[in-house]
Amino acid sequence: MATRSWWGWGNREDAVTGHERAALTKRVAALLPDAELTVHEAPDLTSLRVPPPRVQVPDALAELASDDLGDRVAHGHGQAFRDVARALLGRLDHIPDHVLRPRTEQDVVDILDWCASAGVAAVPFGGGTSVVGGVEPRCADAYAGAVSLDTSRLNRILELDRTSRAARIQAGILGPALEAALRPEGLTLRHFPQSFEFSTLGGWLATRAGGHYATVYTHIDDMAESLRVVTPAGLSESRRLPASGAGPSPDRMFLGSEGILGVITEAWMRLQDRPRWRAGASVLFDDYDAAVAATRAVAQSALFPANCRLLDPVEAFLNAGTSAPGGVLVLGFESADHPVDEPMRRAAQICREHGGTIPDGIRTTDSAEDPARAGAADTWRSSFLRMPYQRDALAAQSMIVETFETACTWDRFDALRAAVRAATTAAFRSAGVTGVLTCRFTHVYPDGPAPYFGIYAAGRWGRTVEQWDEIKTAVSEALHGNGATITHHHAVGRDHRPWYDRQRPEPFATALRAAKAALDPAGVLNPGVLLDPIVQPPAQDAR
Numbered sequence: 001m002a003t004r005s006w007w008g009w010g011n012r013e014d015a016v017t018g019h020e021r022a023a024l025t026k027r028v029a030a031l032l033p034d035a036e037l038t039v040h041e042a043p044d045l046t047s048l049r050v051p052p053p054r055v056q057v058p059d060a061l062a063e064l065a066s067d068d069l070g071d072r073v074a075h076g077h078g079q080a081f082r083d084v085a086r087a088l089l090g091r092l093d094h095i096p097d098h099v100l101r102p103r104t105e106q107d108v109v110d111i112l113d114w115c116a117s118a119g120v121a122a123v124p125f126g127g128g129t130s131v132v133g134g135v136e137p138r139c140a141d142a143y144a145g146a147v148s149l150d151t152s153r154l155n156r157i158l159e160l161d162r163t164s165r166a167a168r169i170q171a172g173i174l175g176p177a178l179e180a181a182l183r184p185e186g187l188t189l190r191h192f193p194q195s196f197e198f199s200t201l202g203g204w205l206a207t208r209a210g211g212h213y214a215t216v217y218t219h220i221d222d223m224a225e226s227l228r229v230v231t232p233a234g235l236s237e238s239r240r241l242p243a244s245g246a247g248p249s250p251d252r253m254f255l256g257s258e259g260i261l262g263v264i265t266e267a268w269m270r271l272q273d274r275p276r277w278r279a280g281a282s283v284l285f286d287d288y289d290a291a292v293a294a295t296r297a298v299a300q301s302a303l304f305p306a307n308c309r310l311l312d313p314v315e316a317f318l319n320a321g322t323s324a325p326g327g328v329l330v331l332g333f334e335s336a337d338h339p340v341d342e343p344m345r346r347a348a349q350i351c352r353e354h355g356g357t358i359p360d361g362i363r364t365t366d367s368a369e370d371p372a373r374a375g376a377a378d379t380w381r382s383s384f385l386r387m388p389y390q391r392d393a394l395a396a397q398s399m400i401v402e403t404f405e406t407a408c409t410w411d412r413f414d415a416l417r418a419a420v421r422a423a424t425t426a427a428f429r430s431a432g433v434t435g436v437l438t439c440r441f442t443h444v445y446p447d448g449p450a451p452y453f454g455i456y457a458a459g460r461w462g463r464t465v466e467q468w469d470e471i472k473t474a475v476s477e478a479l480h481g482n483g484a485t486i487t488h489h490h491a492v493g494r495d496h497r498p499w500y501d502r503q504r505p506e507p508f509a510t511a512l513r514a515a516k517a518a519l520d521p522a523g524v525l526n527p528g529v530l531l532d533p534i535v536q537p538p539a540q541d542a543r
Contacts, residue, residue, distance in 0.1 A: 005043045006074045007087035008395075009388035010198060016386075016393035017073045024390055028399065028456070034434055035458035037397040043090040045070055053097035055120055055145025064107060065147075075099050075148035076137070078130035079195075079388065080495065081402035084395045085465045094138045096123065096148040103153045107267045108230045111149060112263070116522035117231050119535075121146040123526050124259035126203030127174060129195040132493030134207065134258055139527040142535045151202050154265060157181050165271045166225050166240070171202025171264045187271045191220055193489075194384060202264045208256035210443060210450075210489030215299065218443045218450075219489065220255075223270045227251045231262035231519040240268050253515065258491055259526040261519045273336035279344035279364045280307065280333070283356040285326030288312060289414075292449075294354035295329055296410050299444040301350060307332030308444050315438040315454065319384070329356065339366070351364040370498070400433065400457040400468050404475050408484040409448040419478040420453055427474035431467040433457040443488070450488040494528050509526045 002011035014023060025037050057065040066072075076095035077083040086092065097120075102108045113315065115122040121143040125135050140146035151172030159168035162185065175196035182188055191211035193199060203209070204220040206228065211220065226238040227250075238250045254261060267453070285291035295310045309330045310318060316328040331347055333340035344362055348393060352360070391401045408416050417439060424437045435457025443450040459467045476499050479486060486492070486499040501509070509531075516523070516531055527533030 004044055004074065005392075006070050008084050008392035009079055016389050021393055024393060028394065028397075029391060031318075031436060031456065032434055032458045035397075035399065036461070037399070038461075040088060040396050040398070040461060042088050042396070045073065048073060048090055048092060050095050053145065054498055055097050055118070055147075057098055057100070057147075058114055061100065061107075061111060061114060062523060063297035064100045064111070066101070067097070068099075071099045072096055072148075075125055075128065075135070075150065078128060078133060078135050080131040080133070081391065081395060081400065081466050082468055082495075083133075083136075084392055085468065088396055089465070091465070094136050094140060094146075096137050096140075097145040098104040099125075099148045099150055101150045101153050105154075105230060106230075108149070108263050108265055109235075111147070111530075112230060112232050112524070113337045114234045115147065115524045116520075117119075119144040119522070120524060121527050122149050122204075122524050123147070124206065124263050125150045126152075126172065126206070127195065129199045130207070130491065131205065132487070132491050133495040134380055134491055134493035134526075134529060136494065137527075138494055139533045142527070143524070144403075149263060151200065151263070151265075154202075158266065160185065161268075162511065164189075165273070166268050167264060167392065168268050169201055169273055170266045171205070172198060173201050175199060175201075181266070182271065183274070185418050186274050188274050189223060189269055190217070190272050190275075191223060194388070201267065201269070205255055205264050205267060206258050206504065207491035208489065209491075213306050214441075214443050215304045215306070215445070218445075221252075224251055224255060225268040225368065227254055227264055228266045229254050229264050232522060234524070256491070258493065258529045260516055260530050261525065263525075275334040275336050277336075277339045277364075278334045279340045279362055281331050281344065281358050281362045282320075282322070282347070282360055283329040283331060283350055283351040283358055284318060284322070284324040284525045285329070285354075285356050287325070287326040287355060289326075290355045291329060292413065294356055295441060295444060295449070295521065297350045297354065298329075298331070298347050299449070300446045301347070303333075303347050305331055305343070305347060306334045308310045308441070310441040310444075310449075312439045314436055315440045318438065318456075319387070326355075335540040339364075364525050394456075395464070398459050398461040398464060400435065400455060400459040400471070402455050402468060402472075404472075404479065405442065405450065405454075405488050405490055406453075406479050406484040406486070407443075407445075407448060407450040407488040408482070411481050413449060413451065416479070416482045416484050419482045420475055423474045423478035424453075424455065424471065427471040428457060430474075431457075431459075431470045433459055433467055433471075451484075492530055497528070497530070500530070 062338050070140045093218045123149045137146035154170040154172035193209050193211050209220045229236045253460045316322045333344045394401045438454040440452050441449045442452045480499045492500045523534035
């Protein structure tokens with residue numbers, strides 16, 4: 001059985017070692033010859049200075065609680081670069097006092113009742129893959145204590161409506177378990193974020209996660225039919241409907257609320273038949289501007305490819321092993337109902353009209369399974385799944401490896417990319433590092449792309465967290481100043497708060513604060529995320 005890493009991504013057995021580490025180090029050394037790539041090991045878990053729990057769980061909840069050191073530490077951080085870098089240095093400053101794992105929805109009610117009455121912060125925790133400080137109890141000092149509310153035991157499909165093609169699913173189910181349960185029915189949710197293996201349905205809903213589809217079904221919002229949410233003020237359950245015009249959507253209030261209004265316990269999700277027909281191609285360009293124009297033309301063609309990811313030349317070389325001066329466009333179509341040769345042919349024609357070439361040709365399959373694919377597309381796909389593990393390996397070698405994801409309208413992209421490049425260059429210089437910037441489109445819309453910028457920089461051991469924070473601030477300012485969003489699908493958490501506060505309209509902020517006060521009057525749910533914490537004195541002693 002695989003063992004989760006307490007300090008980094010995924011399973012310890014899947015960490016980058018041996019030939020993979022050697023090859024990765026060689027590529028980085030070629031890219032950044034001045035990088036100091038000595039491997040540093042994570043500290044032993046027992047060497048960490050973790051204070052004892054400040055609060056005692058009541059007897060009625062004792063069976064749900066754990067104060068195990070490894071459990072507490074693993075629930076005290078997410079999976080952003082700064083989380084990993086701090087863990088490698090043993091700098092874990094915000095650890096929950098207990099981890100509580102409810103078995104039933106009533107357990108969630110009981111936990112929130114206790115937290116509200118005792119003044120204990122409750123941080124909802126799905127798979128712990130937040131990269132924006134969403135699961136770290138940084139505000140715990142203002143409370144009698146802090147607990148991590150882990151939904152992993154709420155992990156079943158409760159009901160299946162084959163006629164409507166929907167399922168009622170508990171929020172704590174992990175991606176692989178969800179798909180495995182749907183497979184015998186010939187169904188799929190078809191939502192595959194990079195964190196798929198270790199993230200939960202509830203986490204996807206609470207953060208408005210982005211998934212597999214590059215067009216149309218880009219966010220989990222599009223797949224949610226109704227939600228059931230436990231709030232300190234009561235239970236909220238929306239009606240199952242394909243659509244409704246009855247006032248503001250109650251589900252929209254909780255989608256993306258990041259656990260500050262309530263704990264999502266289950267949801268009815270729209271499903272799809274498993275795809276059978278597929279077609280794909282890797283389109284190479286000599287000119288990046290032409291590649292962007294081709295991508296925009298495909299996005300505006302109403303062909304709606306499942307995959308439409310443009311990798312710039314550096315991204316294509318680093319993660320797809322392909323040399324193309326203008327980058328590579330990874331295109332894919334799929335359907336459970338009909339062959340997709342014609343939309344693939346038309347998309348390829350659009351790309352050729354913009355100077356693209358398809359040296360490996362178009363690949364088509366007719367199978368209910370997703371077969372192995374060849375060429376740059378498959379190479380990049382495999383690399384995509386290994387990226388978090390490789391990020392951790394490089395973090396242990398003093399490298400700064402992290403991303404910025406955003407979205408903007410097509411008319412702003414050139415200026416945005418230039419501004420991000422300028423901000424990154426200046427931040428590298430100020431932080432005293434050398435590095436490179438990459439860009440890919442993860443999703444595309446008729447009115448704009450979702451650029452995903454990558455940073456690879458040679459940091460200094462013991463200083464990489466501070467160096468990264470300086471780069472993060474500079475680039476975030478560039479995003480905000482050029483009309484882009486601070487996040488397209490990674491959520492706000494605590495790390496994006498300064499820019500989110502400036503991005504959202506003030507009347508909406510007022511309404512959100514009012515909703516928080518009404519649903520969580522004691523202010524115990526995930527304090528500091530989306531809003532400043534509102535701490536109320538406990539109604540009774542924390543014991």
